[in-house]
Amino acid sequence: MNPKINFTPGPSQLYFTVKDHIRNAFSEGVPSLSHRSKKFESYYIDTVQGLRELLRLPSDYHVYFTGSATEIWERLIQNLVEENSFHLVNGSFSKRFFEIGIQLNKKSIKVEVNNGSGFDASLSFPDETELIAVTHNETSTGVSLQLDYIYDLKTKSPNALVAVDAVSSLPYPDFDYTKLDSVFFSVQKGFGLPSGLGVWMVNDKCLAKAESLLSKGISIGSYHNLPSLHSFAIKNQTPETPNVLGIYVLSKVINDMVRRGISNIRKETDYKAALLYHAMEKHQDVKAFVEDKSFQSKTVIVANCGDHTERLTKVLLEKGMQPGDGYGPAKKTQLRFANFPTHSKEQFELLVDSLI
Amino acid sequence: MNPKINFTPGPSQLYFTVKDHIRNAFSEGVPSLSHRSKKFESYYIDTVQGLRELLRLPSDYHVYFTGSATEIWERLIQNLVEENSFHLVNGSFSKRFFEIGIQLNKKSIKVEVNNGSGFDASLSFPDETELIAVTHNETSTGVSLQLDYIYDLKTKSPNALVAVDAVSSLPYPDFDYTKLDSVFFSVQKGFGLPSGLGVWMVNDKCLAKAESLLSKGISIGSYHNLPSLHSFAIKNQTPETPNVLGIYVLSKVINDMVRRGISNIRKETDYKAALLYHAMEKHQDVKAFVEDKSFQSKTVIVANCGDHTERLTKVLLEKGMQPGDGYGPAKKTQLRFANFPTHSKEQFELLVDSLI
Numbered sequence: 012m013n014p015k016i017n018f019t020p021g022p023s024q025l026y027f028t029v030k031d032h033i034r035n036a037f038s039e040g041v042p043s044l045s046h047r048s049k050k051f052e053s054y055y056i057d058t059v060q061g062l063r064e065l066l067r068l069p070s071d072y073h074v075y076f077t078g079s080a081t082e083i084w085e086r087l088i089q090n091l092v093e094e095n096s097f098h099l100v101n102g103s104f105s106k107r108f109f110e111i112g113i114q115l116n117k118k119s120i121k122v123e124v125n126n127g128s129g130f131d132a133s134l135s136f137p138d139e140t141e142l143i144a145v146t147h148n149e150t151s152t153g154v155s156l157q158l159d160y161i162y163d164l165k166t167k168s169p170n171a172l173v174a175v176d177a178v179s180s181l182p183y184p185d186f187d188y189t190k191l192d193s194v195f196f197s198v199q200k201g202f203g204l205p206s207g208l209g210v211w212m213v214n215d216k217c218l219a220k221a222e223s224l225l226s227k228g229i230s231i232g233s234y235h236n237l238p239s240l241h242s243f244a245i246k247n248q249t250p251e252t253p254n255v256l257g258i259y260v261l262s263k264v265i266n267d268m269v270r271r272g273i274s275n276i277r278k279e280t281d282y283k284a285a286l287l288y289h290a291m292e293k294h295q296d297v298k299a300f301v302e303d304k305s306f307q308s309k310t311v312i313v314a315n316c317g318d319h320t321e322r323l324t325k326v327l328l329e330k331g332m333q334p335g336d337g338y339g340p341a342k343k344t345q346l347r348f349a350n351f352p353t354h355s356k357e358q359f360e361l362l363v364d365s366l367i
Numbered sequence: 368m369n370p371k372i373n374f375t376p377g378p379s380q381l382y383f384t385v386k387d388h389i390r391n392a393f394s395e396g397v398p399s400l401s402h403r404s405k406k407f408e409s410y411y412i413d414t415v416q417g418l419r420e421l422l423r424l425p426s427d428y429h430v431y432f433t434g435s436a437t438e439i440w441e442r443l444i445q446n447l448v449e450e451n452s453f454h455l456v457n458g459s460f461s462k463r464f465f466e467i468g469i470q471l472n473k474k475s476i477k478v479e480v481n482n483g484s485g486f487d488a489s490l491s492f493p494d495e496t497e498l499i500a501v502t503h504n505e506t507s508t509g510v511s512l513q514l515d516y517i518y519d520l521k522t523k524s525p526n527a528l529v530a531v532d533a534v535s536s537l538p539y540p541d542f543d544y545t546k547l548d549s550v551f552f553s554v555q556k557g558f559g560l561p562s563g564l565g566v567w568m569v570n571d572k573c574l575a576k577a578e579s580l581l582s583k584g585i586s587i588g589s590y591h592n593l594p595s596l597h598s599f600a601i602k603n604q605t606p607e608t609p610n611v612l613g614i615y616v617l618s619k620v621i622n623d624m625v626r627r628g629i630s631n632i633r634k635e636t637d638y639k640a641a642l643l644y645h646a647m648e649k650h651q652d653v654k655a656f657v658e659d660k661s662f663q664s665k666t667v668i669v670a671n672c673g674d675h676t677e678r679l680t681k682v683l684l685e686k687g688m689q690p691g692d693g694y695g696p697a698k699k700t701q702l703r704f705a706n707f708p709t710h711s712k713e714q715f716e717l718l719v720d721s722l723i
Contacts (some may be wrong), residue, residue, distance in 0.1 A: 037386055043381050044378060078607075110589070233440075252553065252562045
C-alpha cells in the first residue's frame, strides 16, 4: 500500500532504525515518562553529547529543543533582533524566515535572487545589521550555499550574528561552527524521525544578545526565550513538557549515526548525489533544475521534468518509490529527491535506473 | 521494570489503545507522511470532528494544534491582549500563565489565593480587562473550579474574553462552550497520548480580537498567530510541519472515546474519584489536601501524606503502581493521583486497597 522508498524531502523516509527504537521506547515506558525524571535527563544528555560528537559542536554551543524549525525562525528573530535582520532569500523557506521578521515588527530586509540561484560574493550588509539569516539548503529549490560563502558573512559583518537554517542538510554539512552563531534543523529530514521536534543550536553570543534585549525591556518571548531554554538545559530539561518520545528516538538515531561514522555518511551522500546528477546530465527529458554545479544541493536534488513529470511519478510509484513533488508553482514540472542518510546506495541505483 | 499503572498526572499512563494505534501508524506510513497530503488532511478532519462530537463543541469554535499547552499560554496573551489580562492564580500553573503576560510586556494582573483554595464569588474585574485567564483544574494542587463559577466570569465582565486552561481535566468536564471563548489542553494527560502536542480551541470572537490587534500594527506572532492558524485550519492543515504522528493518534483515541461514550467516561471518573476521596476520609494518615469538597478535583487528586509519603510511595511501587510526587515544595509530603479515562475502576480499587 505504501511505497517502500520515500524520496520526499520531508517528512521523509524514516531512518531505518526508528521503528525498533520506538518499540523499545514503549517497553521502557518512555511515552509516559515525566520530563522532570532522571531518566528523561539521561536521554537529554545522550542527545546533546551525541550531537556534539556527530557534528563536532564546540563547547560554547548549547542545544535546545522546540516544536519545529518554523518555531526556531520566530525565536531567532525574537531573541536576537532588536531592529535589524538581514535575510538572504532564494526560495520559499528563506522567504518565510524573512517574513517572520516583518511579522514581529522588525526592520527586516532581504536580498532576493531567483529560485535556483545562489548569491553574489559582492553582497554587503548595513552596519546596523544584528542578524544575518541564511538558508544553507533551500528545500524548495535544491540550492545549497558553499560553506566558505556562509563563513564569509561573518567576515563581512563582524558585529552581526549569523544564523544558518540547515533544516534539510544536516547531518551532511561539516560546518565550522566557530564561524557561525546559530544552526538549526528539524528531525523529520536528514535525521529520519517522525516530525514534531526542532533542534536549535546557539553559541554564548546569542545568549548574551538575548539577555541584552531583555535588559532593555524588550520582550523576547516567554518559556522558549533563550535564557529560559538555557536555565532548563543546564539541568538537562526543557521549560515545557516536550516531545519526550522524539527526544528519546533522536538520541538513539544520533548514536546510530556516530557508530556508522559521519565521514561514511558524507561519502555515501556524495556518491548518491553524483549518481543522480550524472544520470540527469545524460538524460534527454530530466535535467537538474540548479544549473550552476557549485550551488547544487547534495541532500535535496531537484529535477526539471517538464511534461514528463506525471509519467515519471507513475513509473517510480510502480517500482515502489515515492518522489517529492516540485515545490509550489513547480509542482507539475519538477520532482524533488531527498538524499538523506537513510537512503541507501542501492535505492539511489534503483532510482537512477528507473528514470527512463 | 516499569510500573504497570502510572498515576502521575502528566505525562500519565497512555490510553490503553495508543500502542496499537502507533503500530498501525507505522504500517500506514504515517510517521513519514507529508503534512500537505490528503491523507494528513483526513486525520486533521477526524480529530476536529471527533472533538466536536466528544465535547459538543459549537460550530463557531475552531481547533488548532501547537507544540504544547505552555505554547498556548503564550499565544493566548500574544493574540488576545493588547494591554490588560486578568489571571486567577491558585497554584504553580495558573501562576506561570500570569507570568507569561508579564514576560510579553502586558499589564497583566492577578488575584492569588493559597494553594488548595478556590476563589471568592465576589471577585470583580477592571473595566479594561481584555482577557480573563482561569485554570479549571490546577494540576499542582488538585483544585478544580466549579463550572458555574467559570461561566459567571463572563457575566461579570462581558467585554472580556474568557480562556480556560483545561490541561488536566478534559475530556471530563462537560463545558458549555458558549459561555467561554477559548479552552485548551495538552494530549499527555486526560487523552493519554505521548507528549508533544497542544490543542487550542477558540471561538470567532478570539479570531476577531487577534485581527483587531493586527490591524493596529501590534505583533501577534507569526506562524502560530490566530489568523495564520486559521488560514491553514480551513484547509485542514497546519502552518508548520506538526507532530503528524501525534495528531493521527489523537484522532484515533478521540474516536475510541466517542464509541465508549463520554457520559460513561464521566460517570466512571466520578466513581473512581469518590472511591479515593472516601478512602482518604477514613484513613488515619492520608487526607485530601483540598478540604473544601466543592473544589476537590475529580481528575487530579492530591493527598497529604506527611511523614508517610516515602513509605506509601514504596508500598505502591511494590504493587506496580506509580504515584505522582507532590508538586514543588510539597514533593516530600504529598502524593498526586491522576484519574484519567485510561485509569480503570479496578486500578483505583487496587490503589485504595493498597493505601494502608
